[in-house]
Amino acid sequence: MSVFFHSHIVLCFFPYKGVHCTHGFNRTGFLISAYLVEKMDWSIEAAVAAFANARAPGIYKGDYLKELFRRYGDEEDTPPAPELPDWCFEDGDGDDGDDDDGNAVGPQSGPSSSGSGPGKRKKEKLKLGAVFLEGISVKGVTQVMTQPKLGEIQRMCQEMSGWDRSGFPGAQPVSMDRQNLRFLEQSPYKVSWKADGTRYMMVINGRNEVFMVDRDNTVFHIANLEFPFRKDPRVHLSNTLMDGEMIIDKVNGQPVPRYLIYDIIKFNGQPVGQCDFNTRLLCIEKEIISPRMEKMRNGQIDKTKEPFSVRNKPFFDIHASRKLLEGSFTSQVSHEVDGLIFQPCGRYKPGRCDDILKWKPPNLNSVDFRLKITKVGGEGLLTKTVGLLYVGNYNRPFASMSATKELKEYDNKIIECTFANNSWVFMRQRVDKSFPNSYDTAMAVCKSIQEPVTKEILLEYVDRLGVQAQNRKHPADPDAALMPPPPPKRPNRAVP
Numbered sequence: 001m002s003v004f005f006h007s008h009i010v011l012c013f014f015p016y017k018g019v020h021c022t023h024g025f026n027r028t029g030f031l032i033s034a035y036l037v038e039k040m041d042w043s044i045e046a047a048v049a050a051f052a053n054a055r056a057p058g059i060y061k062g063d064y065l066k067e068l069f070r071r072y073g074d075e076e077d078t079p080p081a082p083e084l085p086d087w088c089f090e091d092g093d094g095d096d097g098d099d100d101d102g103n104a105v106g107p108q109s110g111p112s113s114s115g116s117g118p119g120k121r122k123k124e125k126l127k128l129g130a131v132f133l134e135g136i137s138v139k140g141v142t143q144v145m146t147q148p149k150l151g152e153i154q155r156m157c158q159e160m161s162g163w164d165r166s167g168f169p170g171a172q173p174v175s176m177d178r179q180n181l182r183f184l185e186q187s188p189y190k191v192s193w194k195a196d197g198t199r200y201m202m203v204i205n206g207r208n209e210v211f212m213v214d215r216d217n218t219v220f221h222i223a224n225l226e227f228p229f230r231k232d233p234r235v236h237l238s239n240t241l242m243d244g245e246m247i248i249d250k251v252n253g254q255p256v257p258r259y260l261i262y263d264i265i266k267f268n269g270q271p272v273g274q275c276d277f278n279t280r281l282l283c284i285e286k287e288i289i290s291p292r293m294e295k296m297r298n299g300q301i302d303k304t305k306e307p308f309s310v311r312n313k314p315f316f317d318i319h320a321s322r323k324l325l326e327g328s329f330t331s332q333v334s335h336e337v338d339g340l341i342f343q344p345c346g347r348y349k350p351g352r353c354d355d356i357l358k359w360k361p362p363n364l365n366s367v368d369f370r371l372k373i374t375k376v377g378g379e380g381l382l383t384k385t386v387g388l389l390y391v392g393n394y395n396r397p398f399a400s401m402s403a404t405k406e407l408k409e410y411d412n413k414i415i416e417c418t419f420a421n422n423s424w425v426f427m428r429q430r431v432d433k434s435f436p437n438s439y440d441t442a443m444a445v446c447k448s449i450q451e452p453v454t455k456e457i458l459l460e461y462v463d464r465l466g467v468q469a470q471n472r473k474h475p476a477d478p479d480a481a482l483m484p485p486p487p488p489k490r491p492n493r494a495v496p
Helices: 002-013 026-040 044-054 062-072 149-161 180-186 277-297 318-326 439-450 455-473
Strands: 141-143 171-175 189-195 198-204 210-213 219-222 232-236 240-251 254-266 309-312 337-344 351-359 366-378 381-390 399-402 414-420 423-429
Touching (some): 026 044, 026 062, 149 210, 149 240, 180 351, 180 455, 189 277, 198 254, 318 455
Antiparallel strands (some): 141 219, 189 337, 198 210, 198 240, 240 254, 337 351, 366 414, 414 423
8 A cells, every 4th residue: 555655646746657567567567456446436448448458458467367356346347358459478578488398378377288289389599508418518509599591490399290380399297296297097108218318309400400499498509510411321311300318427437428319200301100100110210310320330420520420319119118117227337227107109299298297216206496585574573584586477475585695696597496395395406498397297296296106106106017018918818727637548558
């Protein structure tokens, strides 16, 4: 009320006063409408309509409208939020956009459904000074920052994926919980280890036209990386899109960057993403890796001049899960392994995919938040500084944590946190991300923390599926137990 009193006095002396928030619609409209009601005796209906008429489309977030009518009228009379004009989808600045899971952050502040449904394409954001691979300098890799090339590669990646929105189009897994664990027996799956790497899609569009696209939709040009066409090695692949991750292997104590390809969406213009996963794995091995290896053997590709090596990431029958977690496998892999990925054998789907499951040990389950260091207090309370944790598609803080001296360095950055001893714990900054996880993803992680799928639960479940599959393959004869024993052999009484 003190704000309204001060504003009322100021307006008596100065007839023009500016009121603005980030975009000048929701909080601005809320304040002006409330002022018109409390100080000018307007009805809330007239105040909201007048603001919308003066600054179209007016207040476009439903919860702001609902709160105004709850305070100054009847909440049941709240009008629907207006349809957004085209400029809202063309301007990529501000808080609206896609979160890190490919979900649109739209006009509503509450959680939204996930998926890659149709939507208008927003202007892509440009992240200056992007880092290709944290902790190591990779030769021959440069960020693409000029148009029209930047937009061409971004659109090419999106269109080849079948993604009709802005942002990164890659398939996004969800955390495994005790409910979606059942998916493993409902349809065919493959499994591989989950590397602690950096996600990249690769666009190949001819010789010296190889590009990598990260989760921020930042584009990097990759020099000196060749992908020959198997049927005619003199021809370079084009119109090809792959999915994978950059990892750093330790070889003789030295860091070696590698790109692990684990999926392919387009091959030389062919929509192989519509094929089953086993066919796509075969395509990667036969059409991508083998032609490169052949040219290396012939001395036509000098791998020492390439910025990084390229390998296919193998997937196995899900019954190999125990060996991946308990055997000598982890000691044979030269990079960090932090879980398993269970991949369905269907076609490639862009955006969040509820049937691609990632399993981590419960103590490693984490959420990527946007941290905002904020001073909080109240009447009769001392002001203290806390770290508020925000997720996509949710305007209010999702959680909070103590603002230590170390944590204050990451204000407004994306940080990864685990949950331990009933509180969120800082792990690291995610320099490869500009957006937090979505509300849906954060809730899914919380669910997996509350009802964890431990290693014992997972392996016992997978082993049981293996026994069931074996029984279906070699069913026991149900009549075997009912058959009488064979008659004893008669002694041979023949006379010699």
